[in-house]
Amino acid sequence: MTETPLLRVRNLSVRFGALAAVDGVSFDLWSGEVVALVGESGSGKTTLLRSIHGFIPPTAGSILYRSDRFGEVELTHLDEPRRRLLARTEWGFVHQNPRDGLRLSHSAGANVGERLMGAGARHWGTIRAQALAWLDRVEIDPGRIDDLPRTFSGGMQQRLQIARVLVTKPRLVLMDEPTGGLDVSVQARLLDLLRRLVAELGLSVILVTHDLGVARLLAQRILVMQRGRVVEAGLTDQVLDDPQHPYSQLLVSSVLVA
Amino acid sequence: MSEPALIVEGLAKTFTLHLQGGVQLAVLRDLSLAVFPGECLALVGPSGAGKSTLLRALYGTYVAQAGHIHVRHCGKMLDLASADSRQILAVRRDTIGYVSQFLRVIPRVPAREIVAEPLIHRGESTHAALRAADAMLARLNLPERLWHLPPATFSGGEQQRVNLARGFIVHYPILLIDEPTASLDPVNADIVLSLIAEARKRNAAIVGIFHDPAVRLRVATREFALAPLAEAA
Known part of the structure; x- marks a missing residue:
C-alpha cells in the first residue's frame, strides 16, 4: 500500500470577483479510491473539480499530485506542456454533457483513437484494435466504430466519452455528473458500467453528483459541499446514515425513496 | 485467558x-x-x-x-x-464483519456477486470468490435458481440469507x-x-x-x- 495520497488538495479557493465559489477546501484522494462531492447546484463542487483539472485557475491554495512521469508535482505551478501531457495520459475528465468531451465530426473510433495518439500511440492497427475493444467494453456495438457520435443516443454518447477517457488507463478520473441528463433506465445501465469499470481498473475517481444514490453506489467517501466549503467529510455510510452537519442532514432527508 | x-x-x-x-x-x-x-x-x-x-x-x-x-x-x-x-x-x-438486520440491496447485482464481494475486496480471485459464494448460498438453502438474480424481489427470508452469506463468507x-x-x-x-x-x-x-x-x-x-x-x- 502506498503511503502518500495520489492527490492532496490544500486550502484551495476559486474566486469569481467577490464570490468565493470554492472557499478553502482541503482533502486527500488515495489511489484506488472513489470520493463523491455532493451538494446542491451552486455549492462549488463542479468549480472545485474543474480547478483541480486546470480548466479554472485557483485563486489560492495548492494541489499536490503524485505523477507516474514526473513524481510529485504542484499543479497550481505546473508549466502548460506538462499539464497538457498529464491531461492526455494520466488524467481523464468525464463531462456531464458528452458533447463537451467528444469530437462530434469525428467517428466513434477516431474519438477513442485520438486520445491514444495523444498519449503516444502511433500504430494504426493497434489503435483501431484498442478502439474496438473499448467500444465493446462500454457496450457499444463495435460495428458502429465508423459512425459519427451525433448518430448515437445520449446514453451511447456518454459511454463513448467514457471509453475515450479510459482508453489511456488514466490514474485519476474526474467525473462531473456523469449520469446527469439521462433517462433513469439509461442512467442505471451507465451506473452499472461505471461501477464495474471502477472495480476492474482500480480507478481513483473524484465524482461530482447531486444524487446521493449515485454516491452510495460508487463512492467509499463523501465530501458534502455548501457555499464553496466542505461542511462534512466521511465514509459514505457514515455521512448518509449519521450525517452530522445541518446541511448534510437536510440533503439526506430530502431524498425521495421510491 | x-x-x-x-x-x-x-x-x-x-x-x-x-x-x-x-x-x-x-x-x-x-x-x-x-x-x-x-x-x-x-x-x-x-x-x-x-x-x-x-x-x-x-x-x-x-x-x-x-x-x-x-x-x-x-x-x-x-x-x-x-x-x-x-x-x-x-x-x-x-x-470486522457486520450482518445488518436487512440486506441493503445493490441494484441489479446478482445474489452470488453480492456475497462474493467481500472476498474479492480482500484480493481473492473472482472465480474462487464466486465458488465460495455458491457454497455459502447452498449451505443457507437459497434455491440455486436465485443465485444469478438480483435480490431486490426476493422474500425477506431469502434476502436475509444473502446478507448472512455475505457476512459469514469471510472469517x-x-x-x-x-x-x-x-x-x-x-x-x-x-x-x-x-x-x-x-x-x-x-x-x-x-x-x-x-x-x-x-x-x-x-x-x-x-x-x-x-x-x-x-x-x-
Missing part, C-alpha cells in the same frame, strides 16, 4: 436533529464493555435501548461523541472512534450480527446458529442482537444489558 478483541470505553452517542430545532437524542452514555475471542456477547434490552445503535457505532457507521472503540486489527489495537476513513475501511475489510476476527434469524424458518435458523458456533470455534469475537430468547440461550455465552437512557437516568 487471551486478550480482548474489542474494548469499548466510555462510549457516548447522541443524535442532534438540526432540522427539528436541534433536538438532542441521547442513546448511549458512558458505555464500556470488552469482548474476547471465542465469545458471543448478546446485547439485551427493550426496543429503543440502543442495541442496533451500538452495533452501528462499533462498525464506524455512527459517529461516537465520546469514548473509545479499541479493535485488535492486524495485531495492534486501533481506536475506531478516532480512526480516519481509510483505517476504518481497512478494519472492515480484514477485521472475520470480530463479527457484529443484528437479528440474524428474525425472518428465517426453524431449519434455516438452525443453520445460522451453527455458522455462529463455527465462528466462535475459530475464535471470532461476536456481538449480536437476538430477540428470540431460545435463540439467545443457544448461541450467547454472555449477555450485556442496555436500558433506554431516559429511564436509566
Whole structure:
C-alpha cells in the first residue's frame, strides 16, 4: 500500500470577483479510491473539480499530485506542456454533457483513437484494435466504430466519452455528473458500467453528483459541499446514515425513496 | 485467558436533529464493555435501548461523541472512534464483519456477486470468490435458481440469507450480527446458529442482537444489558 495520497488538495479557493465559489477546501484522494462531492447546484463542487483539472485557475491554495512521469508535482505551478501531457495520459475528465468531451465530426473510433495518439500511440492497427475493444467494453456495438457520435443516443454518447477517457488507463478520473441528463433506465445501465469499470481498473475517481444514490453506489467517501466549503467529510455510510452537519442532514432527508 | 478483541470505553452517542430545532437524542452514555475471542456477547434490552445503535457505532457507521472503540486489527489495537476513513475501511475489510438486520440491496447485482464481494475486496480471485459464494448460498438453502438474480424481489427470508452469506463468507476476527434469524424458518435458523458456533470455534469475537430468547440461550455465552437512557437516568 502506498503511503502518500495520489492527490492532496490544500486550502484551495476559486474566486469569481467577490464570490468565493470554492472557499478553502482541503482533502486527500488515495489511489484506488472513489470520493463523491455532493451538494446542491451552486455549492462549488463542479468549480472545485474543474480547478483541480486546470480548466479554472485557483485563486489560492495548492494541489499536490503524485505523477507516474514526473513524481510529485504542484499543479497550481505546473508549466502548460506538462499539464497538457498529464491531461492526455494520466488524467481523464468525464463531462456531464458528452458533447463537451467528444469530437462530434469525428467517428466513434477516431474519438477513442485520438486520445491514444495523444498519449503516444502511433500504430494504426493497434489503435483501431484498442478502439474496438473499448467500444465493446462500454457496450457499444463495435460495428458502429465508423459512425459519427451525433448518430448515437445520449446514453451511447456518454459511454463513448467514457471509453475515450479510459482508453489511456488514466490514474485519476474526474467525473462531473456523469449520469446527469439521462433517462433513469439509461442512467442505471451507465451506473452499472461505471461501477464495474471502477472495480476492474482500480480507478481513483473524484465524482461530482447531486444524487446521493449515485454516491452510495460508487463512492467509499463523501465530501458534502455548501457555499464553496466542505461542511462534512466521511465514509459514505457514515455521512448518509449519521450525517452530522445541518446541511448534510437536510440533503439526506430530502431524498425521495421510491 | 487471551486478550480482548474489542474494548469499548466510555462510549457516548447522541443524535442532534438540526432540522427539528436541534433536538438532542441521547442513546448511549458512558458505555464500556470488552469482548474476547471465542465469545458471543448478546446485547439485551427493550426496543429503543440502543442495541442496533451500538452495533452501528462499533462498525464506524455512527459517529461516537465520546469514548473509545479499541479493535485488535492486524495485531495492534486501533481506536475506531478516532480512526480516519481509510483505517476504518481497512478494519472492515480484514477485521470486522457486520450482518445488518436487512440486506441493503445493490441494484441489479446478482445474489452470488453480492456475497462474493467481500472476498474479492480482500484480493481473492473472482472465480474462487464466486465458488465460495455458491457454497455459502447452498449451505443457507437459497434455491440455486436465485443465485444469478438480483435480490431486490426476493422474500425477506431469502434476502436475509444473502446478507448472512455475505457476512459469514469471510472469517472475520470480530463479527457484529443484528437479528440474524428474525425472518428465517426453524431449519434455516438452525443453520445460522451453527455458522455462529463455527465462528466462535475459530475464535471470532461476536456481538449480536437476538430477540428470540431460545435463540439467545443457544448461541450467547454472555449477555450485556442496555436500558433506554431516559429511564436509566
